Amino acid sequence: MEKESGLFVAGGKGKTTSEIEAASEKVGRYLSGLVYASRLTAKVDTSALQDGYQLYHHTFFFTHQGDWAVVQQGMNGTNKYARRYHWA
Numbered sequence: 712m713e714k715e716s717g718l719f720v721a722g723g724k725g726k727t728t729s730e731i732e733a734a735s736e737k738v739g740r741y742l743s744g745l746v747y748a749s750r751l752t753a754k755v756d757t758s759a760l761q762d763g764y765q766l767y768h769h770t771f772f773f774t775h776q777g778d779w780a781v782v783q784q785g786m787n788g789t790n791k792y793a794r795r796y797h798w799a
Contacts (some may be wrong), residue, residue: 779799782797
């Protein structure tokens with residue numbers, strides 16, 4: 712998708728950081744701030760919200776210019792409801 716639109720998508724269990732780093736190599740620019748943003752948003756939504764929803768899906772969208780957005784999904788084990796969290 713990045714060739715046509717300039718938009719990169721990273722995410723999955725334990726793959727987000729390596730996918731951001733792989734994209735950095737493609738564009739010839741290290742995007743370390745994006746790794747930090749990805750980890751921070753996951754940490755905030757997991758720990759700080761304390762709303763009873765455990766994150767199970769984290770997708771990080773970004774451009775080579777450093778613009779980014781995050782979509783995460785959490786599940787409440789008791790009532791089986793899902794909730795999405797968005798960052799931009």
